[in-house]
Amino acid sequence: MTPLSRAHGDRPSTRPLPADRRGPPAFHVGVGHNIGRVRSTNEDSLIAITALQQADSTLPYFGLFIVADGMGGHELGERASRLAAQTFAREVMGQFGALWLGGSPGEEQVSIQEMLQNAMRKANQSVLRHFPGSGTTLTACLVFTQQVFLAHIGDSRAYFVKDGLHQISHDHSLVQRLIDVGQISPEEATRYAQRNVLLRAIGQTDDLEPEIVTYPWEPGARLLLCSDGLWGAIPEKDILDTIQKSPTVQAACNALVDLCNAAGGPDNISALLVEMTGGE
Amino acid sequence: MLPGGTTLQGRYLIQRVLGRGGMSSVYQARDLRFPNVTRLVAVKQLLNQSTDPTIRRAVVENFEREANLLATLDHPAIPRIFDYFSEEERSFLVMEFISGRDLESILAESRSLLPVDQVVTWAIEICDVLQFLHTHNPPVIFRDVKPSNVMMDDRGRVRLVDFGIAKLFAPDRKGTMIGTEGYAPPEQYRGEAGPLSDIYALGATLHHLLTNRDPRIEPPFTWADRPLRDLNPLVPPSLEQVVDQALSYNPGDRFPTPADMSQVLMQVLKEIHGESPEPPAAGRKPSAGIAAEGSATPSPTWVFDCEDEVRGTPALGEGMVLVGAYDHNLYALDFETGSFKWKYATEGGLPGRPALWEDSIFLGSEDHRLHALSINGGRLLWIYPTDKPIRSSPVIAVGHIFVGSDDGALHAVNLATGRRAWRCEVAGPVRSTALVAGDRVYFGCDSGDFHSVTLGGESKWQFRSRRAVVSSAAEANGLVYFGSVDYSLYALDATSGWVVWRYRTGKSIVSSPAVAQDLVVFGSADGRIYALDAKSSKEKWHVETDGQVNASPLIHKGLVYCGSVDGHLYCIELASGKLRWKFATEGAITGAPAAGENVICFGSTDHRVYALPV
Numbered sequence: 001m002t003p004l005s006r007a008h009g010d011r012p013s014t015r016p017l018p019a020d021r022r023g024p025p026a027f028h029v030g031v032g033h034n035i036g037r038v039r040s041t042n043e044d045s046l047i048a049i050t051a052l053q054q055a056d057s058t059l060p061y062f063g064l065f066i067v068a069d070g071m072g073g074h075e076l077g078e079r080a081s082r083l084a085a086q087t088f089a090r091e092v093m094g095q096f097g098a099l100w101l102g103g104s105p106g107e108e109q110v111s112i113q114e115m116l117q118n119a120m121r122k123a124n125q126s127v128l129r130h131f132p133g134s135g136t137t138l139t140a141c142l143v144f145t146q147q148v149f150l151a152h153i154g155d156s157r158a159y160f161v162k163d164g165l166h167q168i169s170h171d172h173s174l175v176q177r178l179i180d181v182g183q184i185s186p187e188e189a190t191r192y193a194q195r196n197v198l199l200r201a202i203g204q205t206d207d208l209e210p211e212i213v214t215y216p217w218e219p220g221a222r223l224l225l226c227s228d229g230l231w232g233a234i235p236e237k238d239i240l241d242t243i244q245k246s247p248t249v250q251a252a253c254n255a256l257v258d259l260c261n262a263a264g265g266p267d268n269i270s271a272l273l274v275e276m277t278g279g280e
Numbered sequence: 281m282l283p284g285g286t287t288l289q290g291r292y293l294i295q296r297v298l299g300r301g302g303m304s305s306v307y308q309a310r311d312l313r314f315p316n317v318t319r320l321v322a323v324k325q326l327l328n329q330s331t332d333p334t335i336r337r338a339v340v341e342n343f344e345r346e347a348n349l350l351a352t353l354d355h356p357a358i359p360r361i362f363d364y365f366s367e368e369e370r371s372f373l374v375m376e377f378i379s380g381r382d383l384e385s386i387l388a389e390s391r392s393l394l395p396v397d398q399v400v401t402w403a404i405e406i407c408d409v410l411q412f413l414h415t416h417n418p419p420v421i422f423r424d425v426k427p428s429n430v431m432m433d434d435r436g437r438v439r440l441v442d443f444g445i446a447k448l449f450a451p452d453r454k455g456t457m458i459g460t461e462g463y464a465p466p467e468q469y470r471g472e473a474g475p476l477s478d479i480y481a482l483g484a485t486l487h488h489l490l491t492n493r494d495p496r497i498e499p500p501f502t503w504a505d506r507p508l509r510d511l512n513p514l515v516p517p518s519l520e521q522v523v524d525q526a527l528s529y530n531p532g533d534r535f536p537t538p539a540d541m542s543q544v545l546m547q548v549l550k551e552i553h554g555e556s557p558e559p560p561a562a563g564r565k566p567s568a569g570i571a572a573e574g575s576a577t578p579s580p581t582w583v584f585d586c587e588d589e590v591r592g593t594p595a596l597g598e599g600m601v602l603v604g605a606y607d608h609n610l611y612a613l614d615f616e617t618g619s620f621k622w623k624y625a626t627e628g629g630l631p632g633r634p635a636l637w638e639d640s641i642f643l644g645s646e647d648h649r650l651h652a653l654s655i656n657g658g659r660l661l662w663i664y665p666t667d668k669p670i671r672s673s674p675v676i677a678v679g680h681i682f683v684g685s686d687d688g689a690l691h692a693v694n695l696a697t698g699r700r701a702w703r704c705e706v707a708g709p710v711r712s713t714a715l716v717a718g719d720r721v722y723f724g725c726d727s728g729d730f731h732s733v734t735l736g737g738e739s740k741w742q743f744r745s746r747r748a749v750v751s752s753a754a755e756a757n758g759l760v761y762f763g764s765v766d767y768s769l770y771a772l773d774a775t776s777g778w779v780v781w782r783y784r785t786g787k788s789i790v791s792s793p794a795v796a797q798d799l800v801v802f803g804s805a806d807g808r809i810y811a812l813d814a815k816s817s818k819e820k821w822h823v824e825t826d827g828q829v830n831a832s833p834l835i836h837k838g839l840v841y842c843g844s845v846d847g848h849l850y851c852i853e854l855a856s857g858k859l860r861w862k863f864a865t866e867g868a869i870t871g872a873p874a875a876g877e878n879v880i881c882f883g884s885t886d887h888r889v890y891a892l893p894v
Contacts, residue, residue: 058741058776111779113817145775147758174500178466181501183529199500213816214771214780216757 024054025061027143030249030273034257036229037265043070043077044227044270045085045136049093051100059100062144064092065272067156069227071201072134080134084123084202088140088151091119096142113212116142116151120202120210127203135203138210139169139225143274146217153210154201155228161273162221165240170211172200196228222249223274229267233260249273282307282325288372289365292323308377320377321362325370343371349420357409357440378441379434383427387489396514397552399489400545405438406430406482407542414475414538423473425481426463427488462495463488466529476531479541483526483534490515490523503527519548577861581879581891582618586611590883593633593673593832593871595641598655601874601881602641603889604630610643610651611889612658615876618891624658626651632673632713633871635681637695644670644683650691652698662698666691668709673752677716678735682723684710690723692737702737713752713792715760717774722760724749730762730770732777741777745770752792752832754800756814761800763789769802769810771817781817785810792832792872794840797854801840803829809842809850811857821857823850832872834880836894841880843869849882849892863892 027050035042047066054060066089070081095115110118123138137154150158150168155176158169170176174197178184184192200209217223222243231239238259246252253271260269282305286294292309299306304324311319326343347364350373354360363374383402387394406425413420424442431439465480467473484495487503491511498506508520522544528534535541588607595602600621601613606629612621628646635642640661641653646669652661668686675682680701681693686709692701708727715722720740724730726748732740747765754761759780763769765788771780786806793802799811799820805828811820827845834841839860840852845868851860867886874881875894883889 109779111781112773113781145758145773145778147773147780149780174466177500178529181504181529183466183501211816214759215815 025052025276025278027061027063028249028275028277029063029065030251030253030271032226032230032253032257032269032271032273034261034265034269036268037261039268041075041078042268043081044068044229044268045070045078045081046270046272047085047089048272048274049089051097053101059144062096062100062142063274063276064089064140064142065223065225065274066138066140067225067227067270067272068136068138068202069154069156069229069268069270070134070136072131072203076131076134077136080127080131080203081136083130084127084136084138087123087126088119088138091122092116092140092142095119100144112142112149113214116140116149116212117210120151120153120212121208124202124206124208128206131203135198135201137198137227138202141223141225141274143217143223143276146219148215148217148223150213150215151210152212153208154198156270157224157226157228157231159224159226160215160218160221161224161240161243162218165224165236168213168215172211173198217276223272225272225274227268227270229265229269230256230260230271233263233266233269243273249275287312288323288367289363292321292374294323298322309374322359322375322377324373324375326372340366340371343373347373349418353413353416353420355409355412357405357412357438359439359441378431378439380431380439382429382431382441383485383489385428386432387427387492393492393512393514394489396490396512396516396519397549399486400519400549400552402430402432402438402489403482403486404542404545404549406440406485407538407545409438409440410475410478410482410538411542414478419475421473421475422478422481423468424463425478426485430485462498462500465531466501467531474531475537476534479526479534479538480528480531482538482541483523486523487527490519501529516548516551518544518551522548577863578892578894581893583891584611584613584618584620584889586883586887586889588887589867589885590887590889591629591631591870591885592883594874594881594883594889595634595636596874596876596881597636598639600655601889601891602634602636603881603883604632604634604643604645605883605887606630608645608647610634610641610653610658612655613889615879615891618889622658624651624653624660628669631671633874635674635676637676640695642674642676642681642683644672644674644685646671648685648687650674650681650683650693664691664693664698664700671709671711673713675714675716682714682716682721684712684714684723684725686711688725690714690721690731690733704731704733704737704739706731708748711748711750712762715753715755717755717760720774722753722755722762722774724751724753724762724764726750728764728766730772732760732774743770743772743777743779747788750790751802754793754795756795759814761793761795761802761814763791763793763802763804765790767804769793769800769812771800771814783810783812783817783819787828790830791842794833794835796835799854801833801835801842801854803831803833803842803844805830807844809833809840809844809852811840811854823852823857823859825850827868831869834873834875836875836880839894841873841875841882843871843873843882843884845869847884847886849873849890851894863890865890 029048045068049064052061066085068081068085070077137156139156140151142149152169155171155173160166175189242255243252282294295308307323309323351361359376429442463481463484465477468477508515586605590605592604599615604610609623611623626645639655650664666685666687670685672684684690689703689705691703706725708725710725712724728745730743745764749764751763759771760774769783785804788805791803793800798814800814801811803809808822810822825844829844831843843849847865848862850862865884867884881891
């Protein structure tokens with residue numbers, strides 16, 4: 001057999017590989033989790049799971065990152081966000097985790113987006129049953145093979161951070177809806193009185209309409225998940241600056257928390273900042 | 281909850297429950313003060329469930345204030361208030377009993393869309409009562425105009441019911457969630473309802489009544505996604521304008537008073553009843569695909585007749601159009617004029633698309649062979665044999681040609697020498713065209729498997745769909761997209777082969793998807809051309825044709841060109857799904873078009889090759 005090699009002047013029907021990133025893949029996760037300066041409880045929940053295997057498989061690594069911002073008085077918010085995040089993670093780990101460790105998908109392979117949809121639904125059912133009257137946002141990113149699979153509902157956010165801050169989740173808030181239909185501008189939105197009003201969240205109704213989307217992870221980009229206690233307290237420019245100037249992802253998260261508190265810390269502050277090095 | 285048989289104030293005998301809301305329950309009761317006749321009343325009980333005494337008191341005061349106000353309102357459409365009292369910590373309102381049905385029930389029970397003039401008549405009556413309320417001293421804002429709050433009594437008169445009595449106020453905390461109310465205007469979500477909010481809500485009510493689309497289950501403020509006349513062609517443009525104006529986001533853009541709106545509605549009613557008749561919009565289809573006015577179907581620059589069906593896709597190069605026909609010939613035509621230059625005969629049909637590389641042309645034939653020709657005159661350079669007919673199109677990359685054959689293998693052939701580099705055996709005929717992306721080759725086969733192999737022919741992963749994969753794959757952002765005869769379009773992660781999403785259509789997919797601007801476009805045997813969001817699989821638009829869409833689309837300069845078995849080539853705007861034109865041929869179109877700078881070429885089973893200016 002003649003080994004094929006790249007000929008010069010290839011026609012555009014071949015595409016070059018993404019930038020060379022040899023070496024074992026590793027996730028570096030920075031965590032920011034602070035009550036802020038106004039609230040009396042922290043109703044945000046965070047989960048970060050990373051896994052690596054070097055076993056000649058096509059799936060050497062994966063990561064699962066979740067931020068949930070709960071609401072409802074008397075500690076309900078805290079319990080709702082924890083229950084939603086854990087239920088979601090348990091579902092994903094049960095199905096995806098098993099397959100990742102060499103399980104067989106079987107004849108009827110459920111698509112990844114369907115699996116995430118089902119996990120969201122289970123999280124919703126749990127919260128409706130155990131903590132009626134409460135609610136929570138849920139923003140989750142499942143990462144593997146250089147793809148980010150986003151499952152999201154509410155107004156917590158997911159961003160890619162590279163040369164700028166690129167928001168990949170869509171806020172399910174009244175304010176965002178008004179911007180989308182052109183009734184108010186993004187500038188007016190920052191002064192809008194009812195910024196907290198959500199149109200979609202976990203624990204509200206039986207049928208859930210989460211956003212499930214897949215994005216390629218650009219080499220060199222970082223992934224940021226955060227609650228509105230972060231993105232609502234300081235401008236995006238400051239978030240970007242802080243991340244770019246910090247030596248590690250943890251230092252960046254610490255600095256972001258400090259910045260939010262310096263700006264008044266009106267809400268709980270949560271952030272997961274993920275960097276990937278190595279990998280193929 | 282009051283049991284039947286309870287008597288309140290020694291006078292009102294509770295008979296049955298009429299309705300229950302979040303804030304109140306309404307009962308039918310008999311007024312015993314008139315023992316010799318059956319005088320019915322409606323008794324509304326306030327539900328005051330808060331445990332906080334401050335809140336309880338505030339709610340009762342609110343209820344009393346509203347009751348006193350209602351007692352002063354005198355209008356035929358407003359139910360009269362007879363009595364108000366508190367008994368054992370509970371508060372009650374006694375009102376006129378209305379026998380009839382509310383508009384939501386009438387809509388639900390109607391099998392077809394409601395008559396437009398009927399709805400307009402109701403709207404005029406509602407405007408009348410709103411005008412009364414707004415000009416009352418003090419002005420009253422109804423705040424809850426919707427079909428279930430408007431009743432038609434037994435005499436056919438409109439009655440407004442359920443005056444937002446005793447609204448429970450929500451605690452002002454983060455996460456105050458207002459569900460998708462649908463009829464409420466933006467300012468009402470901010471707690472700033474005014475008289476103009478009632479006008480918006482009336483517009484929303486009319487939209488619902490005219491289209492039977494409940495705004496409560498749609499994302500709020502997305503009226504533009506559901507234009508009135510698209511959903512109900514019998515609505516005259518003048519009425520659509522009225523509803524659109526009432527639904528303006530900016531209160532200042534709506535009708536200043538209900539009387540103003542009523543006046544215009546009366547004109548609309550006259551028009552409907554024949555004073556200036558507006559013909560119903562004929563021939564409009566609700567789905568995307570309305571031909572833009574003035575968009576003319578192009579006339580062909582040239583047409584060439586072959587001796588048999590042209591099922592494949594043409595290739596363009598060196599000023600020529602190269603296309604295979606079922607008469608076994610490869611035709612070389614002049615690109616500008618369509619004039620015949622030469623033809624090359626094989627011994628089998630040519631369903632695929634020729635591949636071009638520098639001065640050479642490569643094509644597979646049902647005579648089992650891959651033919652390599654010179655573009656000058658069609659002189660044969662070499663032949664590569666396989667064991668069965670070739671029905672796929674060859675693809676050129678890294679100095680090799682990759683072509684699938686019905687012999688159950690993907691063959692890799694050296695471009696210069698015509699010698700085999702490798703062959704990858706799979707479980708069935710390979711009729712799909714290979715995709716080379718990154719350092720992998722992707723292709724499907726008739727057994728339903730979809731393969732990813734290295735450039736050296738080594739298998740990396742394989743995915744099983746339930747039926748044949750004849751469609752070729754397209755790749756974008758690390759995902760590969762292809763269709764299967766199992767009705768689904770698949771998006772797989774290119775590295776691992778895992779299914780990211782699948783989208784089911786009504787019938788087989790043999791069409792190969794094209795990807796551009798984050799949209800995946802393809803056809804299905806269910807007769808539709810689809811555009812899905814590549815990242816989330818949500819359908820962006822689809823266009824109905826009158827035959828199976830087995831051909832593959834071409835995306836060129838923001839437009840989608842795709843043929844159907846119904847004989848037409850469709851031209852659709854990629855972003856919006858709007859149909860620009862459709863060009864008729866006399867036979868099914870099964871191949872994709874090829875694009876030059878200002879021309880597209882395609883073949884039809886009517887034996888012809890067409891060149892259209894674009």
